[in-house]
Amino acid sequence: MAAMTTDSPVAGPHPPRAHTRRLVGPVVVLLGGVMSLVTVLVLTLLDRVRITRPEELASEVGFGLPFDWVAQQQYSLDPPLPYSASLRSPWEHVTSAQLVPFVVDVVLVWLALVVAWVLLRGLLSRRGAAVS
Numbered sequence: 843m844a845a846m847t848t849d850s851p852v853a854g855p856h857p858p859r860a861h862t863r864r865l866v867g868p869v870v871v872l873l874g875g876v877m878s879l880v881t882v883l884v885l886t887l888l889d890r891v892r893i894t895r896p897e898e899l900a901s902e903v904g905f906g907l908p909f910d911w912v913a914q915q916q917y918s919l920d921p922p923l924p925y926s927a928s929l930r931s932p933w934e935h936v937t938s939a940q941l942v943p944f945v946v947d948v949v950l951v952w953l954a955l956v957v958a959w960v961l962l963r964g965l966l967s968r969r970g971a972a973v974s
Contacts, residue, residue, distance in 0.1 A: 882947045886906045889905045889928070889929065891927045893921075893924065893927050899917055903915075905929050908950060911939055
């Protein structure tokens with residue numbers, strides 16, 4: 843019996859599975875990082891803070907979920923109270939950002955995405971094994 847080679851037109855070359863598996867981990871980590879970064883930025887833009895006293899507007903208003911990492915001075919506003927403050931234009935209101943709470947937010951969202959990914963993969967693999 844003749845041995846089959848990878849040059850045979852019947853067998854064809856085999857894809858390098860080990861190489862592909864080595865790339866999956868970093869790609870998933872990178873995509874998770876980008877997704878968590880975008881999620882934190884969008885959540886910050888959508889964040890609302892309830893202001894019930896004029897003194898709360900006199901100090902900096904914090905935005906960001908789950909931890910405030912953007913602070914904005916909105917003391918020039920005189921809205922009727924209670925007021926739902928949102929992030930305003932940085933050209934009109936002094937705005938500052940803190941790096942540590944931002945990084946913590948990104949890491950927490952990334953961890954939540956990883957847990958969701960692992961649970962979803964486990965659920966789908968169990969479901970596929972039950973069907974077989």
